[in-house]
Amino acid sequence: QKEVEQNSGPLSVPEGAIASLNCTYSDRGSQSFFWYRQYSGKSPELIMSIYSNGDKEDGRFTAQLNKASQYVSLLIRDSQPSDSATYLCAVNIGYSTLTFGKGTMLLVSP
Protein backbone atom coordinates (compact mmCIF):
# COMPACT_ATOMS: atom_id res chain seq x y z
CA GLN A 1 0.00 0.00 0.00
CA LYS A 2 1.33 3.39 -0.99
CA GLU A 3 1.73 5.52 2.12
CA VAL A 4 2.55 9.09 2.96
CA GLU A 5 3.75 9.88 6.46
CA GLN A 6 3.73 13.23 8.25
CA ASN A 7 4.30 14.27 11.82
CA SER A 8 0.90 15.31 13.14
CA GLY A 9 2.31 18.15 15.23
CA PRO A 10 1.38 20.69 16.28
CA LEU A 11 4.48 22.48 15.11
CA SER A 12 4.69 25.78 16.96
CA VAL A 13 6.83 28.63 15.65
CA PRO A 14 6.97 32.35 16.51
CA GLU A 15 5.94 34.94 13.97
CA GLY A 16 8.75 35.71 11.54
CA ALA A 17 10.47 32.32 11.97
CA ILE A 18 10.95 29.59 9.37
CA ALA A 19 8.51 26.69 9.62
CA SER A 20 9.76 23.35 8.31
CA LEU A 21 7.25 20.64 7.46
CA ASN A 22 8.32 17.17 6.45
CA CYS A 23 6.84 14.21 4.61
CA THR A 24 8.05 10.76 3.58
CA TYR A 25 6.47 8.45 1.01
CA SER A 26 6.70 4.75 0.40
CA ASP A 27 6.39 4.36 -3.38
CA ARG A 28 9.80 4.89 -4.95
CA GLY A 29 8.16 5.29 -8.36
CA SER A 30 6.19 8.38 -7.35
CA GLN A 31 6.82 11.34 -9.61
CA SER A 32 4.70 14.26 -8.47
CA PHE A 33 4.22 15.75 -5.03
CA PHE A 34 1.96 18.41 -3.63
CA TRP A 35 1.44 20.50 -0.53
CA TYR A 36 -2.05 21.58 0.41
CA ARG A 37 -3.03 23.97 3.16
CA GLN A 38 -6.27 23.40 5.03
CA TYR A 39 -7.75 25.89 7.44
CA SER A 40 -10.09 24.59 10.09
CA GLY A 41 -13.53 23.98 8.59
CA LYS A 42 -12.33 24.63 5.06
CA SER A 43 -11.27 22.48 2.12
CA PRO A 44 -7.65 21.82 1.07
CA GLU A 45 -6.00 24.54 -1.02
CA LEU A 46 -3.08 23.69 -3.33
CA ILE A 47 -0.04 25.80 -2.45
CA MET A 48 2.93 24.00 -4.00
CA SER A 49 3.75 21.23 -6.46
CA ILE A 50 7.15 19.71 -7.17
CA TYR A 51 8.30 17.08 -9.63
CA SER A 52 12.11 17.25 -9.77
CA ASN A 53 14.79 16.75 -7.17
CA GLY A 54 15.87 19.96 -5.52
CA ASP A 55 14.12 23.11 -4.42
CA LYS A 56 11.19 25.01 -5.86
CA GLU A 57 10.42 28.47 -4.52
CA ASP A 58 7.18 30.44 -4.69
CA GLY A 59 7.08 33.58 -2.58
CA ARG A 60 7.56 32.64 1.06
CA PHE A 61 7.18 28.93 0.29
CA THR A 62 9.92 26.52 -0.74
CA ALA A 63 9.26 22.88 -1.55
CA GLN A 64 12.17 20.47 -1.41
CA LEU A 65 12.24 17.01 -2.97
CA ASN A 66 14.76 14.21 -2.46
CA LYS A 67 13.65 11.14 -4.39
CA ALA A 68 16.57 9.01 -3.24
CA SER A 69 15.51 9.50 0.37
CA GLN A 70 11.78 9.54 -0.54
CA TYR A 71 11.42 12.80 1.30
CA VAL A 72 9.49 16.00 0.60
CA SER A 73 9.54 19.12 2.71
CA LEU A 74 7.90 22.53 2.79
CA LEU A 75 9.62 25.58 4.22
CA ILE A 76 7.61 28.67 5.09
CA ARG A 77 9.76 31.75 5.57
CA ASP A 78 8.70 34.75 7.66
CA SER A 79 5.81 32.75 9.14
CA GLN A 80 2.65 34.71 9.86
CA PRO A 81 -0.26 33.91 12.20
CA SER A 82 -2.38 33.56 9.05
CA ASP A 83 -0.20 30.56 8.10
CA SER A 84 -1.65 28.63 11.05
CA ALA A 85 -3.37 25.68 9.42
CA THR A 86 -2.94 21.98 8.71
CA TYR A 87 -0.52 21.22 5.88
CA LEU A 88 -1.19 18.10 3.85
CA CYS A 89 1.45 16.32 1.82
CA ALA A 90 0.11 14.43 -1.20
CA VAL A 91 1.61 12.10 -3.77
CA ASN A 92 0.18 11.27 -7.19
CA ILE A 93 -0.41 7.52 -7.39
CA GLY A 94 -1.79 7.37 -10.91
CA TYR A 95 -4.24 9.08 -13.21
CA SER A 96 -5.68 11.99 -11.24
CA THR A 97 -5.46 10.31 -7.88
CA LEU A 98 -3.59 11.49 -4.81
CA THR A 99 -2.75 9.75 -1.59
CA PHE A 100 -2.46 12.08 1.38
CA GLY A 101 -0.61 12.16 4.63
CA LYS A 102 -2.68 12.92 7.70
CA GLY A 103 -1.30 16.41 7.86
CA THR A 104 0.83 18.52 10.16
CA MET A 105 -0.81 21.27 12.19
CA LEU A 106 1.19 24.49 12.19
CA LEU A 107 0.66 27.14 14.85
CA VAL A 108 2.31 30.53 14.39
CA SER A 109 2.23 32.69 17.49
CA PRO A 110 2.31 36.52 17.29
Place this chain on the structure above:
Amino acid sequence: KAGVTQTPRYLIKTRGQQVTLSCSPISGHRSVSWYQQTPGQGLQFLFEYFSETQRNKGNFPGRFSGRQFSNSRSEMNVSTLELGDSALYLCASSFGQGGIIEKLFFGSGTQLSVL
Protein backbone atom coordinates in the same frame (compact mmCIF):
# COMPACT_ATOMS: atom_id res chain seq x y z
CA LYS B 1 -13.41 31.23 -13.48
CA ALA B 2 -15.71 29.37 -11.12
CA GLY B 3 -14.18 26.79 -8.82
CA VAL B 4 -15.37 23.33 -7.93
CA THR B 5 -18.95 23.47 -6.69
CA GLN B 6 -20.35 20.92 -4.27
CA THR B 7 -23.91 20.66 -3.05
CA PRO B 8 -25.33 20.48 -0.52
CA ARG B 9 -22.93 22.03 1.98
CA TYR B 10 -24.41 20.21 4.97
CA LEU B 11 -26.53 17.07 5.30
CA ILE B 12 -28.04 15.31 8.28
CA LYS B 13 -29.29 11.77 7.76
CA THR B 14 -30.20 8.81 9.92
CA ARG B 15 -28.76 5.33 9.84
CA GLY B 16 -30.06 3.18 7.01
CA GLN B 17 -30.93 6.07 4.73
CA GLN B 18 -29.14 6.84 1.51
CA VAL B 19 -27.63 10.10 0.32
CA THR B 20 -26.54 11.64 -2.98
CA LEU B 21 -23.88 14.33 -3.19
CA SER B 22 -23.21 16.48 -6.24
CA CYS B 23 -20.06 18.01 -7.69
CA SER B 24 -19.56 20.38 -10.64
CA PRO B 25 -15.92 20.61 -11.74
CA ILE B 26 -14.00 23.63 -12.94
CA SER B 27 -14.90 24.45 -16.52
CA GLY B 28 -12.71 22.42 -18.87
CA HIS B 29 -11.83 19.80 -16.26
CA ARG B 30 -12.88 16.29 -17.17
CA SER B 31 -11.69 14.36 -14.13
CA VAL B 32 -13.59 14.31 -10.86
CA SER B 33 -12.31 12.56 -7.74
CA TRP B 34 -14.04 12.00 -4.43
CA TYR B 35 -12.39 11.86 -1.03
CA GLN B 36 -13.65 11.21 2.48
CA GLN B 37 -12.08 13.18 5.31
CA THR B 38 -12.41 12.21 8.97
CA PRO B 39 -10.37 13.38 11.97
CA GLY B 40 -8.99 9.90 12.57
CA GLN B 41 -8.23 8.71 9.04
CA GLY B 42 -7.50 11.96 7.23
CA LEU B 43 -8.22 12.23 3.53
CA GLN B 44 -9.03 8.91 1.90
CA PHE B 45 -9.59 8.36 -1.79
CA LEU B 46 -12.98 7.00 -2.84
CA PHE B 47 -12.98 6.98 -6.65
CA GLU B 48 -12.07 8.95 -9.74
CA TYR B 49 -14.02 9.47 -12.94
CA PHE B 50 -12.89 10.66 -16.33
CA SER B 51 -15.17 10.95 -19.37
CA GLU B 52 -17.97 9.13 -17.56
CA THR B 53 -15.72 6.15 -16.73
CA GLN B 54 -14.42 5.14 -13.35
CA ARG B 55 -10.64 4.94 -13.71
CA ASN B 56 -9.61 4.33 -10.14
CA LYS B 57 -11.24 3.17 -6.95
CA GLY B 58 -10.20 3.22 -3.31
CA ASN B 59 -10.85 0.67 -0.57
CA PHE B 60 -14.41 1.49 0.36
CA PRO B 61 -17.39 -0.87 0.52
CA GLY B 62 -19.84 -1.17 -2.33
CA ARG B 63 -22.29 1.08 -0.47
CA PHE B 64 -20.24 3.93 -1.88
CA SER B 65 -20.79 4.51 -5.56
CA GLY B 66 -20.50 7.30 -8.04
CA ARG B 67 -21.09 8.34 -11.58
CA GLN B 68 -20.14 11.06 -13.98
CA PHE B 69 -22.29 12.71 -16.60
CA SER B 70 -21.40 13.86 -20.08
CA ASN B 71 -20.94 17.45 -18.86
CA SER B 72 -18.34 16.14 -16.34
CA ARG B 73 -20.57 16.78 -13.35
CA SER B 74 -20.42 13.94 -10.87
CA GLU B 75 -22.54 12.46 -8.13
CA MET B 76 -21.66 10.08 -5.37
CA ASN B 77 -24.15 7.96 -3.52
CA VAL B 78 -23.92 6.26 -0.16
CA SER B 79 -26.56 3.67 0.60
CA THR B 80 -27.54 2.19 3.94
CA LEU B 81 -25.78 4.88 5.91
CA GLU B 82 -23.79 3.96 9.00
CA LEU B 83 -22.68 6.18 11.86
CA GLY B 84 -19.09 5.84 10.65
CA ASP B 85 -19.99 7.47 7.36
CA SER B 86 -20.15 10.83 9.11
CA ALA B 87 -17.41 12.82 7.43
CA LEU B 88 -16.51 15.68 5.14
CA TYR B 89 -16.85 14.51 1.54
CA LEU B 90 -14.61 16.40 -0.83
CA CYS B 91 -14.71 16.52 -4.56
CA ALA B 92 -11.66 17.49 -6.60
CA SER B 93 -11.38 18.27 -10.29
CA SER B 94 -8.51 18.27 -12.75
CA PHE B 95 -7.94 18.16 -16.51
CA GLY B 96 -7.50 14.41 -16.24
CA GLN B 97 -4.85 14.06 -18.93
CA GLY B 98 -2.53 12.28 -16.54
CA GLY B 99 1.14 13.02 -16.45
CA ILE B 100 3.13 14.31 -13.58
CA ILE B 101 1.88 17.88 -13.74
CA GLU B 102 -1.75 17.01 -13.04
CA LYS B 103 -3.10 19.27 -10.28
CA LEU B 104 -6.25 18.69 -8.27
CA PHE B 105 -8.48 21.48 -7.00
CA PHE B 106 -10.99 20.87 -4.24
CA GLY B 107 -14.52 22.04 -3.68
CA SER B 108 -15.80 23.26 -0.32
CA GLY B 109 -17.07 19.82 0.58
CA THR B 110 -20.27 18.33 1.93
CA GLN B 111 -20.37 17.76 5.67
CA LEU B 112 -22.45 14.63 6.26
CA SER B 113 -23.70 13.77 9.72
CA VAL B 114 -25.34 10.39 10.28
CA LEU B 115 -27.46 10.13 13.43
